[in-house]
Structure formats: structure tokens, C-alpha cells
Amino acid sequence: MTGMMESVKARPAKGGSEYRRVEPEEEEELDGAEWARRAEAGSRRRKTAERYVFTCALFASLNAILLGYDVGVMSGAIIYIQKDLHITEFQEEILVGCLSVISLLGSLSGGRTSDAIGRKWTMGLGAIIFQTGAAIMTFAPSFTVLMIGRLLAGVGIGFGAMISAVYIAEISPAAARGTLTSLPEICINLGILLGYVSNYAFSGLSEHISWRVMLGVGILPSVFIGVALFVIPESPRWLMMEKRVPEARAVLLQISESEAEVEERLAEIEEAANIMKSVNSEDKAVWRELLNPSPAVRRMLYAGCGIQLFQQITGIDATVYYSPTIFRDAGIKSDQELLAATVAVGFTKTIFILVAIFLIDKVGRKPLLYVSTIGMTVCLFALGTALTLRKHAEGLISPNLGIDMAIFAVCGNVAFFSIGMGPICWVLSSEIFPIRLRAQASALGQVGGRVGSGLVSMSFLSMARAISVGGMFFVFAAISTVSVVFVYFCVPETKGKTLEQIEIMFEGGKEWKGGGEVELEDTQHLIQGDKKSFSLG
Structure with missing residues (x-):
């Protein structure tokens, strides 16, 4: 395959794009030794490019560790914040849940900011804002000051988390995009695990000190982000949008397997960027198109925003933020035992996200989503059953069995979430939108997810008091059942397609109604037959 790619050279075209592909039959004949030499050189270059792209994606994903750490650490820190600052249950819900809503400000402004100053410097700005908020929380003398720091941290997380997926x-390259855009979800899970471990490690300190140390440790990942900004390049697509073609070519030379692939990707990006010039690409026009979408853009919004919403309203944040509350309701008494049980949840979540990373570009997005949503439904129902039986039918199951069932159901829920809804949400929201809409549409997709997360986090304790903790998980199980239907009707398969080919797939009404499955060969035929179909009208 490498040899074939090396045999494809780029020559100037007479009209249209500056770049075009030369067919293999135009290449001069080479002897066997020369082919072997070129194949070996191509193999070395491919491995170098793969390592470099992976490194860039990993550094860009560090922002997600901030989000994960905050989610994990707050679940344990809140126990000691309650005791130290004497906050009410309502204040606890606001403190925990406000981050999701406030991160919307970062997400929505992040799209516009990334178009103005670039993808990677937007990630850096988010890290600085988060550092400021985390420092304020660490030294907060009261609930009011703690909330100010929490709000700043939320804005910073919104900036970084949204743009990281877009950058990656x-x-x-299309063949590895699913795996690489899953890295932020891996880092979220790693951050959650680190947060749980931090809770357990510092739980022996005094009530006044323990939660401050737990929150203060969260500043460390943002320091690494600052270092990463001097390692990773800017997005080549953003550079092309800014007409900085030499810089875009230099970046593509580092992340592509061959010069032929560089020319091919430049041609694709240039054609997509030229479409932007034919329409009013100002920020207001982009939002106007998103709020009054064409049928193709509407389908994109259904898939992108819908998957973000279902990711959250199926209760994953309730499971993670309030896992100590769940385990206490299941029968665990000691604070340290509660925090130890949450570490088991964190390990499970991290292990299964690694499983997803290896499957997402092999199995595809949609099959994993089916396994994920169905598995989550079963586990949520089992958790609701375990907690309800313990509360209303104590004689039917032993206390230890109830605790084991609850821990098993929570771990099962986060495991199924991590192999599907968790990573694929990031993948789809970053790959289904065209270049002119990508930053703002990805930010808009975050709105559904963050609002859903905030509603769940800020109402869980109140609702659980009204209908019981077990009753809440029956509600989440019902919503998860609906998500299975949503995946069937609204989410297409995008495995192995370039971003530009995905755009064409969403435009094709027939192909969409057939289930959203368009073969790569069909898409390539569409590209050859109708170059104008890059525009979504």
C-alpha cells in the first residue's frame, strides 16, 4: 500500500485547485531494487508520521485530564467541604453541577476564539483560565469564593475540552481518526481515576486541609499543557483557512505518509476552504446557518447534538460525581471505604476506554454504540433494582450481596459507557461537521451535553430524596433505552471516511435514509461525479 502511495505524485493542474492527483499509470517504470528502496523509505516515513500524529493528539488531549480530574476529585472532596464549610445539600448540588453549565461559556466562545487565534493557542488559554480557578478554589475561605473559583475552572475546561477534539x-488521517479522537475520552477517564486516587490518598488529612490539597493537585496537568503548546503544530486546516499555505504544507509533511498524500490532503482542504469563500463565512452567517439549517446540516446537528445530550442524560455524571452517595445508600458506612470503592469504578472506566481505542476504527462507531447503550440500560436497571431491594426488601438479600450488586452494576455501567457513548461522542462531534461550521457546531454540540450534565448533577440529590436513589436509576435506564432507538435512526457509520467524504454522505438524502451507511467507494464516486456537492447549501 505504501508503494502505491509513493507511486502517486502531485503535479500542477491547469485549472481549479492548485493540486491534483496523478494516476499510477503516469508513473515511470522502476526496477525491483528501486521499488524495494522506496517501499522501505515509505515505511519509515509512515511510522514516523504515525508517531508524530499520536504525540500531537496525546498532548492535545491533556485538557481532558483537567475535566476528568475535576469530576473525580469533587466526588470525594465534597464530603470534606460539607464538613469544613458547613454547606447545605442545595449548595452541594450547585457546587458539583455548575461546572457543566458554566463550561458552556467556554465551549461557545471557544469556537469563535479558535477561529481567531488558532486551535492550539485556544487550548492554552483554557489551561490558564482553569489554573486561575483551581488556585482560587484551593485557598477559598468560604462557599462564595469557592464558587468563584469553580466558575472560572468551568470556563477553562469548556475552552480546552471542546477544541481538543476539533484539533485532533x-x-x-481518516484511517486513524476514530482512535486518535478517542484520546480525550481516555484522558477524561485517566483524570477521573487520578481524582479518585487523590481523594483516597489525602482522605487521612484534616477536614480543613484534605479537600484543598485534593483540588490543588488539579493544577499540575495544566502546567504540562503549557509545555505541550511548544511541541505540537497548529492545525493545517486552520492554517489553510488563514491562507498560510506554506505553514499548512509543512505541518502536513510531518503528519502524512508521503508527499503525494500531502498534495492530496491540501487539495481536499483547499476545495473545502474555497466553498467557504463562496458563502458569507463570518461568524454571524455561520450561526445563522446552524440555527436555520439545510436538510444536510440538520441531520448533522441531530447526530452531533443528540449524541452529546444522550451521553449525559443517561446519568453518567450522577454515577461518577455521586458514587459515594450511591455506595452509602447500598450500605457502605466508612468514608474511606466509600472512596476505595470509587477507585474501583475509576479503574474499570479507564481499562474499558482502552478497549474502545483498539476497536473503534476496526469495528466501527455504530456497532460499539449499540453494545454500549444496551449494556448501560441493563446495568442501570440492575443498579436501581439492587438499591430498591435493599431499601424496601431487606430480608430478600444480605447486606453484603446488596453492596456487591451495587458496585458490580456501577462498574458495569461505566464499562459499557466507556466502550461506546464515552469516546464515540467525541469522535462524531469532531468529524461530522464541514470545515466552515466545525468549530461553532462542535461548540453547539457541547451545549446539549453540558446542559444535560448540569441538569443531572444539580438535581440528583433532590430527586433522589423524592423518589429514592434506586428510583433515579430506573429513570436513567428508561432514558438509556431511548438512546438505543436514537442510535439506530440518527447516527450514521463514519468509519474510514475522510472529513470531506462524511460531509457528502450527510448531504445524500437517499444514502442517509438507507441507514446512514455509505460505502467508501460510493463516496469516492460522488466526489468524482459532483465536485460541487462539497457545499451543503
């Missing part, structure tokens, strides 16, 4: 999608 824009530097990744």
Missing part, C-alpha cells in the same frame, strides 16, 4: 480530528 483536523490533524488525523
Whole structure:
């Protein structure tokens, strides 16, 4: 395959795009030794490019550790914040849940900011804002000051988390994009695990000190982000949008297997960027198109925003933020035992996200989503059953069995979430939108997810008091059942397609109604037959 790619050279075209592909039959005949030499050189270059792209994606994903750490650490820190600052249950819900809603400000402004100053510097700005908020929380003398720091941290997380997925999608080759854009979800899970471990490690300190140390440790990942900004390049697609073609070519030379692939990707990006010039690409026009979408853009919004919403309203944040509350309701008494049980949840979540990373570009997005949503439904129902039986039918099961069932159901729920809904949500939201809409549409997709997360986090304790903790998980199980239907009707398969080919797939009404499955060969035929179909009208 490498040899074939090396045999494809780029020559100037007479009209249209500056770049075009030369067919293999135009290449001069080479002897066997020369082919072997070129194949070996191509193999070395491919491995170098793969390592470089992976490194860039990994550094860009560090922002997600901030989000994960905050989610994990707050579940344990809140126990000691309650005791130290004497906050009410309502204040606890606001403190925990406000981050999801406030991160919307970062997400929505992040799209516009990334178009103005670039993808990677937007990630850096988010890290600085988060550092400021985390420092304020660490030294907060009261609930009011703690909330100010929490709000700043939320804005910073919104900035970084949204743009990281966009950046990774824009530097990744189509064949590895699913794996690489799953890295933020891996880092979220790693951050959650680190948060749980931090809770357990510092739980022996005094009530006044323990939660401050737990929150203060969260500043460390943002320091690494600052270092990463001097390692990773800017997105080549953003550079092309800014007409900085030599810089875009230099980046593509580092992340592509061959010069022929560089020319091919430049041609694709240039054609997509030229479409932007034919329409009013100002920020207001982009939002106007998103709020009054064409049928193709509407389908994109259904898939992108819908998957973000279902990711959250199926209760994953309730499971993670309030896992100590769940385990206490199941029968665990000691604070340290509660925090130890959450570490088991964190390990499970991290292990299964690694499983997803290896499957997402092999099995595809949609099959994993089916396994994920169905498995989550079963586990949520089992958790609701275990907690309800313990509360209303104590004689039917032993206390230890109830605790084991609850821990098993929570771990099962986060495991199924991590192999599907968790990573694929990031992948889809970063790859289904065209270049002119990608930053703002990805930010808009975050709205559904963050609002859903905030509603769940800020109402869980109140609702659980009204209908019981077990009753809440029956509600989540019902919503998860609906998500299975949503995946069937609204989410297409995008495995192995370039970002530009995905755009064409969403435009094709027939192909969409057939289930959203368009073969790569069909898409390539569409590209050859109708270059104008890059525009979504």
C-alpha cells in the first residue's frame, strides 16, 4: 500500500485547485531494487508520521485530564467541604453541577476564539483560565469564593475540552481518526481515576486541609499543557483557512505518509476552504446557518447534538460525581471505604476506554454504540433494582450481596459507557461537521451535553430524596433505552471516511435514509461525479 502511495505524485493542474492527483499509470517504470528502496523509505516515513500524529493528539488531549480530574476529585472532596464549610445539600448540588453549565461559556466562545487565534493557542488559554480557578478554589475561605473559583475552572475546561477534539480530528488521517479522537475520552477517564486516587490518598488529612490539597493537585496537568503548546503544530486546516499555505504544507509533511498524500490532503482542504469563500463565512452567517439549517446540516446537528445530550442524560455524571452517595445508600458506612470503592469504578472506566481505542476504527462507531447503550440500560436497571431491594426488601438479600450488586452494576455501567457513548461522542462531534461550521457546531454540540450534565448533577440529590436513589436509576435506564432507538435512526457509520467524504454522505438524502451507511467507494464516486456537492447549501 505504501508503494502505491509513493507511486502517486502531485503535479500542477491547469485549472481549479492548485493540486491534483496523478494516476499510477503516469508513473515511470522502476526496477525491483528501486521499488524495494522506496517501499522501505515509505515505511519509515509512515511510522514516523504515525508517531508524530499520536504525540500531537496525546498532548492535545491533556485538557481532558483537567475535566476528568475535576469530576473525580469533587466526588470525594465534597464530603470534606460539607464538613469544613458547613454547606447545605442545595449548595452541594450547585457546587458539583455548575461546572457543566458554566463550561458552556467556554465551549461557545471557544469556537469563535479558535477561529481567531488558532486551535492550539485556544487550548492554552483554557489551561490558564482553569489554573486561575483551581488556585482560587484551593485557598477559598468560604462557599462564595469557592464558587468563584469553580466558575472560572468551568470556563477553562469548556475552552480546552471542546477544541481538543476539533484539533485532533483536523490533524488525523481518516484511517486513524476514530482512535486518535478517542484520546480525550481516555484522558477524561485517566483524570477521573487520578481524582479518585487523590481523594483516597489525602482522605487521612484534616477536614480543613484534605479537600484543598485534593483540588490543588488539579493544577499540575495544566502546567504540562503549557509545555505541550511548544511541541505540537497548529492545525493545517486552520492554517489553510488563514491562507498560510506554506505553514499548512509543512505541518502536513510531518503528519502524512508521503508527499503525494500531502498534495492530496491540501487539495481536499483547499476545495473545502474555497466553498467557504463562496458563502458569507463570518461568524454571524455561520450561526445563522446552524440555527436555520439545510436538510444536510440538520441531520448533522441531530447526530452531533443528540449524541452529546444522550451521553449525559443517561446519568453518567450522577454515577461518577455521586458514587459515594450511591455506595452509602447500598450500605457502605466508612468514608474511606466509600472512596476505595470509587477507585474501583475509576479503574474499570479507564481499562474499558482502552478497549474502545483498539476497536473503534476496526469495528466501527455504530456497532460499539449499540453494545454500549444496551449494556448501560441493563446495568442501570440492575443498579436501581439492587438499591430498591435493599431499601424496601431487606430480608430478600444480605447486606453484603446488596453492596456487591451495587458496585458490580456501577462498574458495569461505566464499562459499557466507556466502550461506546464515552469516546464515540467525541469522535462524531469532531468529524461530522464541514470545515466552515466545525468549530461553532462542535461548540453547539457541547451545549446539549453540558446542559444535560448540569441538569443531572444539580438535581440528583433532590430527586433522589423524592423518589429514592434506586428510583433515579430506573429513570436513567428508561432514558438509556431511548438512546438505543436514537442510535439506530440518527447516527450514521463514519468509519474510514475522510472529513470531506462524511460531509457528502450527510448531504445524500437517499444514502442517509438507507441507514446512514455509505460505502467508501460510493463516496469516492460522488466526489468524482459532483465536485460541487462539497457545499451543503
